Amino acid sequence: MGADERRGLVVRAALTEFALGGLAGTSTEAIAKRAGISQPYIFRLFATKKDLFLAVINSCYDRIYSAFLAAADGKVGVDAMQAMGMEYGVLLQDRELLLAQMHAYAACDDPEIREATRTGYRRLWLLVQRATGLPDEEIVRFFATGMLINVAAAMDLPHLDESWATTLIKLTCPDLLPE
Amino acid sequence: MGADERRGLVVRAALTEFALGGLAGTSTEAIAKRAGISQPYIFRLFATKKDLFLAVINSCYDRIYSAFLAAADGKVGVDAMQAMGMEYGVLLQDRELLLAQMHAYAACDDPEIREATRTGYRRLWLLVQRATGLPDEEIVRFFATGMLINVAAAMDLPHLDESWATTLIKLTCPDLLPE
DNA sequence: CAGCGAAGTTAGTGTCCAATCACTCACTTG
DNA sequence: CAAGTGAGTGATTGGACACTAACTTCGCTG
Numbered sequence: 041m042g043a044d045e046r047r048g049l050v051v052r053a054a055l056t057e058f059a060l061g062g063l064a065g066t067s068t069e070a071i072a073k074r075a076g077i078s079q080p081y082i083f084r085l086f087a088t089k090k091d092l093f094l095a096v097i098n099s100c101y102d103r104i105y106s107a108f109l110a111a112a113d114g115k116v117g118v119d120a121m122q123a124m125g126m127e128y129g130v131l132l133q134d135r136e137l138l139l140a141q142m143h144a145y146a147a148c149d150d151p152e153i154r155e156a157t158r159t160g161y162r163r164l165w166l167l168v169q170r171a172t173g174l175p176d177e178e179i180v181r182f183f184a185t186g187m188l189i190n191v192a193a194a195m196d197l198p199h200l201d202e203s204w205a206t207t208l209i210k211l212t213c214p215d216l217l218p219e
Numbered sequence: 220m221g222a223d224e225r226r227g228l229v230v231r232a233a234l235t236e237f238a239l240g241g242l243a244g245t246s247t248e249a250i251a252k253r254a255g256i257s258q259p260y261i262f263r264l265f266a267t268k269k270d271l272f273l274a275v276i277n278s279c280y281d282r283i284y285s286a287f288l289a290a291a292d293g294k295v296g297v298d299a300m301q302a303m304g305m306e307y308g309v310l311l312q313d314r315e316l317l318l319a320q321m322h323a324y325a326a327c328d329d330p331e332i333r334e335a336t337r338t339g340y341r342r343l344w345l346l347v348q349r350a351t352g353l354p355d356e357e358i359v360r361f362f363a364t365g366m367l368i369n370v371a372a373a374m375d376l377p378h379l380d381e382s383w384a385t386t387l388i389k390l391t392c393p394d395l396l397p398e
Numbered sequence: 399c400a401g402c403g404a405a406g407t408t409a410g411t412g413t414c415c416a417a418t419c420a421c422t423c424a425c426t427t428g
Numbered sequence: 429c430a431a432g433t434g435a436g437t438g439a440t441t442g443g444a445c446a447c448t449a450a451c452t453t454c455g456c457t458g
Binding site: 041042043046077078079080081084 | 434435436437438439
């Protein structure tokens with residue numbers, strides 16, 4: 041197998057592990073085991089554990105970007121925004137994507153990680169702006185709702201049977217509610 | 220010094236350290252050094268490192284709760300909500316409070332941590348609901364904006380000189396902008 | 399003043415883990 | 429086939445770290 045292909049597999053495996061433990065709380069051995077390779081080989085594919093973490097973060101933002109791009113294709117204004125919003129709900133079904141994102145934000149004290157998240161966020165922001173053509177107030181509202189959904193999903197509010205939680209989910213992303 | 224008082228000091232020190240590294244990325248030795256006590260003594264005050272982490276999270280939510288309560292005192296409706304929003308901007312000047320919160324969300328895969336964050340969030344939600352008396356849509360919008368500010372502050376957007384970042388901050392929490 | 403409990407320490411243990419090194423194996427190319 | 433190259437591994441190391449155990453110090457009270 042070529043190194044690039046292998047790197048892709050390792051990034052996928054690392055996403056799963058990092059989502060649970062974050063950068064510091066995840067061992068390269070766990071990632072290697074999941075990827076089906078030896079632990080030292082990780083360090084031939086990625087110089088450091090942090091490099092691998094950054095690759096995971098970037099791949100997360102890439103996934104969101106591509107999904108948004110596809111969802112908004114051929115649409116403008118509120119239509120485009122709604123389509124992207126729906127698509128975000130679908131993406132968040134993947135809890136790993138969500139938790140990895142949260143770990144990235146939390147680790148923003150590190151300059152490299154901060155720069156990676158900024159870059160990912162900037163690309164998304166500009167995409168939504170360009171695709172919808174809506175005023176800044178609407179873009180802000182879109183991303184604000186997204187961030188609330190993130191936190192709600194992290195706390196697993198969709199599976200919490202309390203009225204405040206149910207209300208919150210219903211008003212932001214009803215697709216996340218079970219059954 | 221009494222154990223309870225000492226515990227308070229340790230929680231303060233732990234907040235600073237956990238804000239940077241999160242649960243897994245912080246050593247009890249660093250916390251002890253900052254608190255000015257020996258490392259093993261931490262384990263007489265808190266059974267495990269996670270227990271200390273939970274105490275830190277709870278103290279964060281307590282601080283926000285008290286601040287909101289005081290800000291909304293004697294006000295209702297939009298007035299109360301605006302006062303609490305302003306107060307949140309002030310609280311977020313403390314980057315530690317912010318990053319600790321993000322680490323808690325990211326670590327929500329752990330049942331105990333998830334339960335602690337849920338409890339803290341629930342209390343805040345009900346407080347805002349009760350203090351403002353506004354409809355759910357407005358409560359949602361309030362918390363959504365708060366979560367976007369969180370992420371923006373984590374990425375340190377207030378100090379990023381790019382138009383999208385400046386716009387975002389201006390429209391959500393202009394108080395965070397420097398000078 | 400004896401002694402007791404709470405505050406706090408020093409020293410230590412077992413474990414985990416990122417990163418390195420030296421190596422093997424299979425393939426390709428001149 | 430000889431030489432080289434990329435994929436991949438086993439063994440190891442050096443350090444960090446959560447937590448334990450055993451000891452000291454000291455203020456209080458009978």
